[in-house]
Amino acid sequence: MEEKNLVIKLVGRIDSNNAADVERDIISQVTEPKETVLVLDADALEYISSAGLRVILHLKKICKDLKITNVKSEVYEILDMTGFTEMMSVEKAYRLVDVTGCEEIGRGANGTIYRIDQDNVVKVYNNADALDDIQHEREVAKLALILGIPTAISYDVVKIGESYGSVFELLDAKPFSKIIAEEPERLDWCVSEYVEMLKKIHSTLVPANKLPDMRETVISWAKFMQDYLPEEAGKKLLSMVEAIPQDNHMIHGDYHTKNLMLQNDEVLLIDMDTLAVGNPIFEFASIYNAFIGFSELDNNIIKEFQGFDFETGKTFWHRVLEVYLGTHSETKIREVANKARIIGYTRLIRRSIRRNGLESEEGRKEIEHWTKELLELLNCIDTLTFTPYELEIVAVKENLPEVQAFVQEHLERDDCPLKAQMQIDLAVEEIFINIASYAYTPQRGKASVRVMVSDDPVTVTLTFVDHGIPYDPLEKDDPDVTLSAEERQIGGLGIFMTKQVMDDIAYEYKDGENILTLKKNL
Amino acid sequence: MLNINKTVEDGAAVFTLEGRLDTVTSPDLEAEIKEVLPDLKEITIDLENLDYISSAGLRVLLSTQKVMNRQGSMTISHVNDTIMEIFEVTGFSEILTIE
Numbered sequence: 331m332e333e334k335n336l337v338i339k340l341v342g343r344i345d346s347n348n349a350a351d352v353e354r355d356i357i358s359q360v361t362e363p364k365e366t367v368l369v370l371d372a373d374a375l376e377y378i379s380s381a382g383l384r385v386i387l388h389l390k391k392i393c394k395d396l397k398i399t400n401v402k403s404e405v406y407e408i409l410d411m412t413g414f415t416e417m418m419s420v421e422k423a424y425r426l427v428d429v430t431g432c433e434e435i436g437r438g439a440n441g442t443i444y445r446i447d448q449d450n451v452v453k454v455y456n457n458a459d460a461l462d463d464i465q466h467e468r469e470v471a472k473l474a475l476i477l478g479i480p481t482a483i484s485y486d487v488v489k490i491g492e493s494y495g496s497v498f499e500l501l502d503a504k505p506f507s508k509i510i511a512e513e514p515e516r517l518d519w520c521v522s523e524y525v526e527m528l529k530k531i532h533s534t535l536v537p538a539n540k541l542p543d544m545r546e547t548v549i550s551w552a553k554f555m556q557d558y559l560p561e562e563a564g565k566k567l568l569s570m571v572e573a574i575p576q577d578n579h580m581i582h583g584d585y586h587t588k589n590l591m592l593q594n595d596e597v598l599l600i601d602m603d604t605l606a607v608g609n610p611i612f613e614f615a616s617i618y619n620a621f622i623g624f625s626e627l628d629n630n631i632i633k634e635f636q637g638f639d640f641e642t643g644k645t646f647w648h649r650v651l652e653v654y655l656g657t658h659s660e661t662k663i664r665e666v667a668n669k670a671r672i673i674g675y676t677r678l679i680r681r682s683i684r685r686n687g688l689e690s691e692e693g694r695k696e697i698e699h700w701t702k703e704l705l706e707l708l709n710c711i712d713t714l715t716f717t718p719y720e721l722e723i724v725a726v727k728e729n730l731p732e733v734q735a736f737v738q739e740h741l742e743r744d745d746c747p748l749k750a751q752m753q754i755d756l757a758v759e760e761i762f763i764n765i766a767s768y769a770y771t772p773q774r775g776k777a778s779v780r781v782m783v784s785d786d787p788v789t790v791t792l793t794f795v796d797h798g799i800p801y802d803p804l805e806k807d808d809p810d811v812t813l814s815a816e817e818r819q820i821g822g823l824g825i826f827m828t829k830q831v832m833d834d835i836a837y838e839y840k841d842g843e844n845i846l847t848l849k850k851n852l
Numbered sequence: 853m854l855n856i857n858k859t860v861e862d863g864a865a866v867f868t869l870e871g872r873l874d875t876v877t878s879p880d881l882e883a884e885i886k887e888v889l890p891d892l893k894e895i896t897i898d899l900e901n902l903d904y905i906s907s908a909g910l911r912v913l914l915s916t917q918k919v920m921n922r923q924g925s926m927t928i929s930h931v932n933d934t935i936m937e938i939f940e941v942t943g944f945s946e947i948l949t950i951e
Contacts, residue, residue: 811943
């Protein structure tokens, strides 16, 4: 038998004068008590005495379950004091709030945020049955706050028409989207604050099982996509997502400029319901969609959403990657952007298909566009993870300045002395040019350069990897530096100079890779 | 980036270098020198504002030195400490005439 809800309104006072009548009246309406969930609507209930409470206890015993809803605060106090709120589901009556004409200050996956007065905002949930969502968001916001992420926590739940909302105190706060739209000269400042908060989130370790694992979510997206992509591409997508290691660091999940607020001088994060754990590439996927992905076909979408135009969104995205990765290297920025786009398009396509996108002309156009981009990316990208300190680049002479700049940017951040910087610069040139000149000739290939700075003692470690012909540059004899100009060969000096300026060099050939590791103590 | 300033008078050339002498910029210096080299008796290369030199730069200096050994003289002037160290470890301080 199915269970069914029976809603009964309680009116006025229930005390020893009428308790027996009320009980008899309700029981007469319950025909199949074992299958009935009794919902007592207490909207019009003014007072309940212990005699009334006994009625409720008795009803709870004979029915399958019992809930009390719309409880006024005076009655709620009685139920709370007597422990009833712990014995059964008791829902408070919600204050009614009207948001007509209120300023929209934020919008997230689950709802929209309006300012209702000078000090308060309300988040109105899209889902009509949002009490679980509200509870969830409250819990994750609390968790984030405890872990050191500045955010607002709701203090009240209200009703807005048929929807629920949660109320936050938010004094005079301005979303970053509005700052960017109204004060374009502050774009760089916004980028820097935005990235600082992002790094704070990504460096926050979350205790196990407290937040959903984004990796699992994205694996389910990739599985969904198997029916909509050519077999090989689908398989590659899934295996790349599965290869992303599990990670217990926090990600926000919907980190766009409407969800970052400036309150007085404090930067505050809102809209925490998408909080999860996972690799930062998942975060960049959703950031890409917010600023570019959603608006790729119709550039006006971002304007409606963020209040600034598509070009500004593109600039913002690019600057964020630059600052987050600590580099101006276009190769590096493109690498991370392309990896983010793979996950971003996967999400957009799935989302559109699930919203019946394939059944409308407009939807098909979008899905077709995103799929085309996704397939191109799947063709040329093999992993979805990235490290800020590693650059993979085509090994040609022309790329030397970009490689040197990439290494220098990392060293400058670590206050590397000027002379050592110059010496490391020299080693980078000699090794990279060696790879560019010999590893793949006459073809072309890629090399990767990794820069690590470790403390105590401060050591810079450079690692060069290429897939070219096996070649150990250390095997060659050092040139005789005592010969006269006439006797000396032109060339052969590069590796020798590198050995002179670095403290340690080691070569290894492993799994088809030439790996050269250079160390310098500072 | 390398700025090359060149003056040639009566078979004597002065090259003043500013910036970096590396794989990317050495071909420029080599071309500039080659253009005037056949008629030169004397060449001075001023490195006061040179911040960086790699093996590619040393190669240009060595090949120029080889030619000048046959037809005249070559002087390197205003070498700063960082560049001097490179000259020393590579034995170039013995090959070049450094002022």
